[in-house]
Amino acid sequence: MSTATRHLLVVEDDPGLQAQLRWSFEDYEVLFADDRASALAMLESHQPAVVLQDLGLPPDPSGTSEGFATLGEILQRAPFTKVIVATGNGDRDNAVKSIGLGAFDFCSKPLDLEVLRLIVSRAYRVHELEAENRALRSQSSSVLEGIIGSSEVMVDVCRLIEKVGPSNATVMLLGETGTGKELFARAVHRLSSRRDGPFVAINCAAIPEPLLEAELFGYERGAYTGAHRQTKGKIELAVGGTLFLDEIGDMPPALQSKLLRFLQERVIERIGGRESIPVDIRIVCATHQDLRALIQQGRFREDLFYRVSEVSVRLPPLRDRMGDATLLARHFLAQAASRHGRTIRGFSTKALKAIEGHSWPGNVRELENTVNSAVIMADTKQIGLAELQLGTTGEDFLSLREVRADAEKRAIQRALAKAGGNLSRVADLLGVSRPTLYDLLDKYGLKKTADAD
Numbered sequence: 001m002s003t004a005t006r007h008l009l010v011v012e013d014d015p016g017l018q019a020q021l022r023w024s025f026e027d028y029e030v031l032f033a034d035d036r037a038s039a040l041a042m043l044e045s046h047q048p049a050v051v052l053q054d055l056g057l058p059p060d061p062s063g064t065s066e067g068f069a070t071l072g073e074i075l076q077r078a079p080f081t082k083v084i085v086a087t088g089n090g091d092r093d094n095a096v097k098s099i100g101l102g103a104f105d106f107c108s109k110p111l112d113l114e115v116l117r118l119i120v121s122r123a124y125r126v127h128e129l130e131a132e133n134r135a136l137r138s139q140s141s142s143v144l145e146g147i148i149g150s151s152e153v154m155v156d157v158c159r160l161i162e163k164v165g166p167s168n169a170t171v172m173l174l175g176e177t178g179t180g181k182e183l184f185a186r187a188v189h190r191l192s193s194r195r196d197g198p199f200v201a202i203n204c205a206a207i208p209e210p211l212l213e214a215e216l217f218g219y220e221r222g223a224y225t226g227a228h229r230q231t232k233g234k235i236e237l238a239v240g241g242t243l244f245l246d247e248i249g250d251m252p253p254a255l256q257s258k259l260l261r262f263l264q265e266r267v268i269e270r271i272g273g274r275e276s277i278p279v280d281i282r283i284v285c286a287t288h289q290d291l292r293a294l295i296q297q298g299r300f301r302e303d304l305f306y307r308v309s310e311v312s313v314r315l316p317p318l319r320d321r322m323g324d325a326t327l328l329a330r331h332f333l334a335q336a337a338s339r340h341g342r343t344i345r346g347f348s349t350k351a352l353k354a355i356e357g358h359s360w361p362g363n364v365r366e367l368e369n370t371v372n373s374a375v376i377m378a379d380t381k382q383i384g385l386a387e388l389q390l391g392t393t394g395e396d397f398l399s400l401r402e403v404r405a406d407a408e409k410r411a412i413q414r415a416l417a418k419a420g421g422n423l424s425r426v427a428d429l430l431g432v433s434r435p436t437l438y439d440l441l442d443k444y445g446l447k448k449t450a451d452a453d
């Protein structure tokens with residue numbers, strides 16, 4: 001914001017001082033009020049970011065009661081306003097009281113205009129930064145709204161998405177089925193400057209090859225039997241927005257080449273057409289497959305891989321998101337209960353344990369479906385183990401142990417890799433003592449030979 005548009009409200013009834021301030025703050029639009037009522041009117045009509053306020057205001061010009069009342073009312077009506085209070089020389093008590101009431105800063109009379117200019121300029125900067133911060137917070141929370149998860153891995157994923165979303169980079173979302181790839185693809189779109197453009201999704205695994213080409217690139221009238229009219233493909237429909245290529249690992253090789261050409265040249269030709277149409281879209285892809293293995297097997301083009309995965313984001317399976325299954329289950333329960341008009345209080349303790357211990361091969365989608373059917377089937381106000389239909393109780397608790405052991409083993413393996421085999425460091429990373437680490441290495445049959453200390 002340029003300083004020319006900055007409103008500075010001065011609440012001061014001394015005409016001499018008013019003139020002096022007008023002259024000192026030439027580069028601001030200075031507004032004057034000489035009592036509480038006019039100050040509040042100015043506050044409402046001009047919404048100044050910064051107010052400079054005298055404590056001695058009529059009807060109590062030699063006291064402070066009206067000054068404090070005015071300060072309180074300004075902050076109540078416009079809590080983000082930065083109020084700088086002018087106090088009598090050496091009047092430390094009133095300065096402290098003003099700050100306690102929420103004033104941004106104070107200056108003593110007679111005013112040192114050089115110092116006052118610095119305080120005012122700092123107040124504007126802080127106001128601007130706070131406003132930016134509020135805007136960012138409300139933007140990202142509404143964009144990631146509906147994405148549930150408090151596990152460390154998911155918080156990291158959300159942070160990464162918040163960073164890459166606003167860029168124009170192609171994003172590759174990797175993860176098992178039902179981990180939320182489409183949900184995050186939409187979040188990337190909403191975080192970008194293309195958010196008002198379309199989000200167009202296509203599942204490359206669900207459509208046979210000849211149809212997939214037509215779906216993506218569109219066709220001209222008469223391009224083939226049945227092509228009665230010119231039809232735009234998904235790429236063209238996504239202009240100004242985002243194209244989400246789901247299951248890109250299943251794209252047939254001929255189409256991979258065609259997509260690569262499009263990504264290099266950013267123009268398409270409809271099937272049966274001759275016209276090159278420039279297209280401005282952002283690509284977000286997803287796959288549950290191991291693309292590097294597909295590249296090795298000659299089933300996925302390496303050059304296309306690099307084009308479509310400028311940034312890769314791995315969505316962890318639900319079994320690796322500590323605590324998220326319970327959180328999601330409660331969320332889906334509330335949703336399903338309101339959808340089906342049921343009053344259900346929650347889950348029994350056993351049901352919650354089973355939810356956290358289950359391995360959820362179908363991830364969040366499986367959990368969502370499980371909770372949904374449980375809500376429909378529940379006869380009581382609480383969902384028990386039986387309604388979840390996750391298998392027998394004994395197996396659930398056994399699998400919980402297995403899940404924990406598996407997580408422990410993997411954490412140790414990761415720490416070993418990170419610390420290059422230095423066992424003191426591994427113990428530090430894991431937050432255990434060296435003897436405990438030795439026991440764990442024995443328990444899981446992991447080697448100690450790489451110990452470098």
Ligand SMILES: Nc1ncnc2c1ncn2[C@@H]1O[C@H](COP(=O)(O)OP(=O)(O)OP(=O)(O)O)[C@@H](O)[C@H]1O
Pocket residue numbers: 146147148149175176177178179180181182183184246288328364365368
């Ligand atoms: N973190 C989450 N918070 C809330 N809902 C979620 C979360 N992750 C996934 N879901 C929900 O789970 C379901 C499956 O998610 P989504 O379709 O995004 O998964 P996917 O990885 O694209 O699956 P697939 O690979 O099978 O296409 C959706 O209903 C989605 O809204």
